[in-house]
Amino acid sequence: MAEKTYREALKEAMTEEMERDESVLLLGEDIGVYGGTHLITDGLLDMFGKKRVIDTPISEAGFTGAAIGMAMMGLRPVVEMMTWNFSFIAADQIIQNAAKVRYFSGGQVQVPLVIRGPNGGGVQLSAQHTHSLESFYGHFPGLKVVAPVTPADVKGMMISSIRDPNPVIFLEAGALYGTRGEVPEGEHTVPFGKARVAREGSDVTLVAYGRQVLLCERAAERLAEDGIEAEVIDLRSIRPLDEETVIESVRKTHRAVSVQEQWRYYGVSSEIAAIIQEKAFDYLDAPVERVSGAEVPAPYARNLELMCFPSEEQVVEVARRVLYQEV
Amino acid sequence: MPEVIMPKMGDAMEEGTILRWLKQEGDEVEEGDVLAEIETDKVNLEMEAEASGKLAEIIAGEGESVPVGRPIAFIQGEGEEVPERGKPREAAAGAAEEEEGAGAPAATEEREARPRERAPEADGHVRASPLVRRLAREHDVDLSQIEGSGPHGRIVERDIRAYLERAPEEREERPAAPAAAPRAAELPPPTGAPGTELVEPSRMQRIIGERMTQAKQQIPHFYATVEVRMDELMRLRGELNEQLAEEGVKLSVNDFVMKACALALGKFRNLNALYTSEGIELHESVDMAMAVALESGLITPVIRDCAGKTLSKISAEAKDLATRAREGKLKPDEYQGGTFTVSNMGMFGVEDFTAIINPPQVAIVAVSSIVRRPVFDEEGSVVPAQLMKLTLSADHRVANGAEGALYLAEVKRLLENPVMLLV
Numbered sequence: 001m002a003e004k005t006y007r008e009a010l011k012e013a014m015t016e017e018m019e020r021d022e023s024v025l026l027l028g029e030d031i032g033v034y035g036g037t038h039l040i041t042d043g044l045l046d047m048f049g050k051k052r053v054i055d056t057p058i059s060e061a062g063f064t065g066a067a068i069g070m071a072m073m074g075l076r077p078v079v080e081m082m083t084w085n086f087s088f089i090a091a092d093q094i095i096q097n098a099a100k101v102r103y104f105s106g107g108q109v110q111v112p113l114v115i116r117g118p119n120g121g122g123v124q125l126s127a128q129h130t131h132s133l134e135s136f137y138g139h140f141p142g143l144k145v146v147a148p149v150t151p152a153d154v155k156g157m158m159i160s161s162i163r164d165p166n167p168v169i170f171l172e173a174g175a176l177y178g179t180r181g182e183v184p185e186g187e188h189t190v191p192f193g194k195a196r197v198a199r200e201g202s203d204v205t206l207v208a209y210g211r212q213v214l215l216c217e218r219a220a221e222r223l224a225e226d227g228i229e230a231e232v233i234d235l236r237s238i239r240p241l242d243e244e245t246v247i248e249s250v251r252k253t254h255r256a257v258s259v260q261e262q263w264r265y266y267g268v269s270s271e272i273a274a275i276i277q278e279k280a281f282d283y284l285d286a287p288v289e290r291v292s293g294a295e296v297p298a299p300y301a302r303n304l305e306l307m308c309f310p311s312e313e314q315v316v317e318v319a320r321r322v323l324y325q326e327v
Numbered sequence: 328m329p330e331v332i333m334p335k336m337g338d339a340m341e342e343g344t345i346l347r348w349l350k351q352e353g354d355e356v357e358e359g360d361v362l363a364e365i366e367t368d369k370v371n372l373e374m375e376a377e378a379s380g381k382l383a384e385i386i387a388g389e390g391e392s393v394p395v396g397r398p399i400a401f402i403q404g405e406g407e408e409v410p411e412r413g414k415p416r417e418a419a420a421g422a423a424e425e426e427e428g429a430g431a432p433a434a435t436e437e438r439e440a441r442p443r444e445r446a447p448e449a450d451g452h453v454r455a456s457p458l459v460r461r462l463a464r465e466h467d468v469d470l471s472q473i474e475g476s477g478p479h480g481r482i483v484e485r486d487i488r489a490y491l492e493r494a495p496e497e498r499e500e501r502p503a504a505p506a507a508a509p510r511a512a513e514l515p516p517p518t519g520a521p522g523t524e525l526v527e528p529s530r531m532q533r534i535i536g537e538r539m540t541q542a543k544q545q546i547p548h549f550y551a552t553v554e555v556r557m558d559e560l561m562r563l564r565g566e567l568n569e570q571l572a573e574e575g576v577k578l579s580v581n582d583f584v585m586k587a588c589a590l591a592l593g594k595f596r597n598l599n600a601l602y603t604s605e606g607i608e609l610h611e612s613v614d615m616a617m618a619v620a621l622e623s624g625l626i627t628p629v630i631r632d633c634a635g636k637t638l639s640k641i642s643a644e645a646k647d648l649a650t651r652a653r654e655g656k657l658k659p660d661e662y663q664g665g666t667f668t669v670s671n672m673g674m675f676g677v678e679d680f681t682a683i684i685n686p687p688q689v690a691i692v693a694v695s696s697i698v699r700r701p702v703f704d705e706e707g708s709v710v711p712a713q714l715m716k717l718t719l720s721a722d723h724r725v726a727n728g729a730e731g732a733l734y735l736a737e738v739k740r741l742l743e744n745p746v747m748l749l750v
Contacts, residue, residue, distance in 0.1 A: 254458050
């Protein structure tokens with residue numbers, strides 16, 4: 001296995017699928033000639049030509065709608081949102097059409113569509129460009145929502161997403177495009193609805209997805225210095241959600257902390273906490289706690305931005321709290 | 328307003344039944360007056376008032392079963408008001424605390440102290456994590472016995488683990504639920520044939536059954552039997568009882584046997600021990616448990632320091648304990664904490680039998696009837712003799728056969744030279 005960046009893994013998955021299947025094509029702002037704002041699609045225009053790598057106008061509702069139409073007619077478009085924040089403009093197309101056409105048509109029409117782009121913050125893009133939209137899109141039946149964090153999972157989940165006959169919301173950890181990891185060569189798929197145990201432990205379960213998984217892994221290292229063995233669960237797939245892996249872990253550790261970058265209320269962590277109390281109530285030794293972003297629009301200033309996102313210290317502190325080891 | 332709550336009279340007690348109220352609503356009661364008779368799974372008890380005042384309200388009527396810690400009556404002190412009927416205790420306690428917070432001057436010392444002290448277990452509620460509650464169910468642990476180290480006194484996993492580790496007796500007394508459950512599932516269903524009747528085992532019988540099953544399954548028992556010549560002892564007992572008749576003392580054979588068993592343990596300390604989670608706990612004092620058959624089951628009241636007591640003292644205590652055991656009036660500390668047991672079926676004409684060890688104890692002696700038989704004397708002539716069999720059951724994890732045999736030989740020596748029991 002070769003070590004690749006998150007960006008390279010993403011590109012490799014799309015390239016391989018485009019080579020394998022002629023119906024796969026890319027659309028988005030500046031993805032062709034410019035190579036993509038985040039250089040994800042750099043060079044693909046030369047490889048596949050402008051019929052399969054389409055530069056679009058600045059019109060998310062327009063090109064997302066077009067992609068939905070292509071998908072309904074049997075193509076497999078992969079749409080790049082320059083950032084997921086811009087998807088609000090396309091939300092009507094995504095929620096009202098992409099998510100529902102299959103149901104409306106009684107299963108006669110499928111929408112094999114992938115919409116991908118960087119999600120979340122951490123790179124000083126301020127309030128309008130820092131949204132984490134997993135709970136927003138995760139709310140709607142008819143959509144699949146994934147948020148991989150390792151380059152290997154990025155590749156595997158992108159391939160699975162392109163091959164899936166349903167619309168997939170592919171939330172990339174924008175702050176991690178340059179991070180490296182082992183990526184399997186060639187055909188490598190990661191299924192939906194299957195979480196990954198990023199670190200095994202017996203004392204407390206840290207549940208996260210996307211960028212926060214790395215935060216939890218660092219927090220687990222810190223806890224290990226004091227003899228606390230934290231288990232880190234990387235959800236990877238927000239919808240469908242792998243309840244079983246989470247429950248199995250909590251049955252072992254008896255304590256859970258759910259970490260998310262988004263705001264506390266109505267978030268994925270709240271869902272995780274609810275599922276744990278429903279299905280592992282008799283195994284809990286402490287309330288399930290959430291670590292979330294601060295309840296404000298994201299600030300621009302670096303110091304404030306850092307204060308607004310979950311920190312390693314916070315995760316360590318809350319893990320200690322559910323272990324009744326408050327300092 | 329002091330509440331009278333259902334007291335906890337033993338580790339296993341979860342609820343009690345009001346047998347009879349000896350005071351009526353409106354009666355003036357003094358601290359120490361007997362308020363009511365209460366029945367638990369083991370004994371009947373007289374419950375005394377802990378405060379003086381008017382018995383303002385009886386909440387639990389006769390025949391009612393009440394969980395430990397729940398109020399059963401109110402005693403109204405001077406100037407105090409009766410809380411609204413049916414008002415849950417928690418609410419009442421909360422209200423009292425609020426008043427304190429607001430600095431209400433009316434609060435008496437008692438009011439200030441009590442709600443706080445008892446708040447966590449007011450209405451029998453204990454703060455505990457769900458995991459702890461599950462472990463408590465599985466290990467049959469009474470959570471009110473455990474102090475919580477979590478926020479607001481919440482009992483958390485480490486508290487119950489620590490409790491389970493330091494209370495091996497508690498754990499060994501009652502088997503964990505999962506072990507018992509599959510067994511019940513394996514039992515055949517009732518036949519329902521004509522002439523049959525289905526009877527639910529009593530609570531006491533169920534507990535005895537569980538403990539004995541556990542003892543038989545988990546303790547590697549070994550047995551040793553000796554036959555003791557009792558002629559000399561019977562002669563001495565007759566003499567002593569004649570002398571002591573005026574004082575109303577009548578020594579039983581069992582009194583001698585208990586004394587002999589206790590004295591002999593001085594040389595076999597291994598057998599006067601408890602098998603605990605952390606090892607064999609040797610006891611200096613022989614706290615002799617004696618099995619007493621009840622109509623509804625069996626109980627083993629304890630004669631403390633049996634080796635150090637005279638025969639007449641042992642006799643008096645044994646008689647008192649047995650009488651009160653049959654009346655269901657023993658207190659928990661009178662039937663808990665034995666270190667060795669004697670079970671006597673001599674009065675039933677039993678030739679010999681073996682007893683099941685009463686865990687965490689490690690040995691028990693089964694005493695059979697005295698029978699007259701011909702034996703050979705030293706000259707080889709056939710002579711009549713009074714013989715009694717003793718069978719020791721001992722825990723092989725603690726003692727070996729030779730040790731058991733030597734112990735029995737010592738008991739036999741003492742019983743055949745009974746003056747040794749008088750010194």
